[in-house]
Amino acid sequence: MTYTTVLVHAESNPQAAERLTLAAQIARKFDASLLGVGVEMVDWMGLSDPYGMVAAEWVALAREQVDKDLATAEALFRSHAGAARHEWLALSEAPAPALSRTARRADLIVAGCAPLDDTAPLRTADAAELILQSGRPVLVAPPGAVDLRAERVLVAWKDSREARRATADALPFLKRAEEVVVMEVCDAEGVYDAEQRTLEVARHLQGHGVTARPRVKVAEAARAGVELNIEAEAIGADLIVSGAYGHSRLQEWVLGGVTRDFLRRPERFVLFSH
Known part of the structure; x- marks a missing residue:
């Protein structure tokens, strides 16, 4: 038994870089493929006025921002993947359910240990939700840790x-x-x-x-x-x-x-x- 695919949530926030570095290291250790998933969705509630109406221009701007965030996340992921075989997947959904579903393609998930700055459930996946819903082992790292020796x-x-x-x-x-x-x-x-x-x-x-x-x-x-x-x-x-x-x-x-x-x-x- 080995890990053939390692899944990691790639975010536009630079603080997620530690997680990407760790995931790439583990993928190389097991000669596994690294699957980077960028997932974020528009906050429809945040776009509504007091009467529940959503202006078309707000929707367009919000979707444009999500696209920019996903593009930034992809660039960060590819820069940290290094020599590891890797694949990119971008989704416009709520992160935790989307990652849990995508985990059918993976043997191991590398997750963040705590919420990043300026996070929301539509941008960041909760580690507990991934653990309890994905049906896959989830590796959680302490803050600042990027080198897992596991000796x-x-x-x-x-x-x-x-x-x-x-x-x-x-x-x-x-x-x-x-x-x-x-x-x-x-x-x-x-x-x-x-x-x-x-x-x-x-x-x-x-x-x-x-x-x-x-x-x-x-x-x-x-x-x-x-x-x-x-x-x-x-x-x-x-x-x-x-x-x-x-x-x-x-x-x-x-x-x-x-x-x-x-x-x-x-x-x-x-x-x-x-």
């Missing part, structure tokens, strides 16, 4: 469908790593079961040629994200592999505690699967 990787284990999916989706990274730690955070009563689970996962990964070992930490559930980051720091891991837990309620994404912490305050790269 040491921490698998955040929880005996769930999402964690199993994430571990399988991360195999291309895990097989290249020098060391992989499968870690579960549990209460004192659950240590024996957690030790058995993490040992089984480590042995499964070893069957794939991955150098993996188990690790169990006793702590309160609220500290799970903190403990995972502490262990990642201790082993020198710049990548955490994690299942993503969440659902949509009343047009808002409700996320699990660790998922929310990793998205809001990412200290290192996180590969999520839902």
Whole structure:
């Protein structure tokens, strides 16, 4: 298993350049094709007057601005793609749904960790929405990070469908790593079961040629994200592999505690699967 196509959202905002640099690096690492998607749409509500009318000249100007933004995004994408094989796709739609649908062409999505300046849902894709809707692994980077070495990787284990999916989706990274730690955070009563689970996962990964070992930490559930980051720091891991837990309620994404912490305050790269 490997990644053959890496998808990245290319924006006109220069702050998105870090994401493009990272995506191109990963594409080269796996000899994959890089799919850059520029996606933005006209804010129809912003064009309406108090009576709900939209002037034709406003529409023309707004569409012209979207076209300019997409052209700028394409230029930025191509300049950062470098030697990676790449393809460009421009869409005039809401970003997150369009990227989630386009992900049927990709094996991995590289996403931004936090909103960029002057963002809106019609210009910028929310990472949580991509993770929960795309059906593909999503790599989220901490601010300013463009070099993912993934020589040491921490698998955040929880005996769930999402964690199993994430571990399988991360195999291309895990097989290249020098060391992989499968870690579960549990209460004192659950240590024996957690030790058995993490040992089984480590042995499964070893069957794939991955150098993996188990690790169990006793702590309160609220500290799970903190403990995972502490262990990642201790082993020198710049990548955490994690299942993503969440659902949509009343047009808002409700996320699990660790998922929310990793998205809001990412200290290192996180590969999520839902």
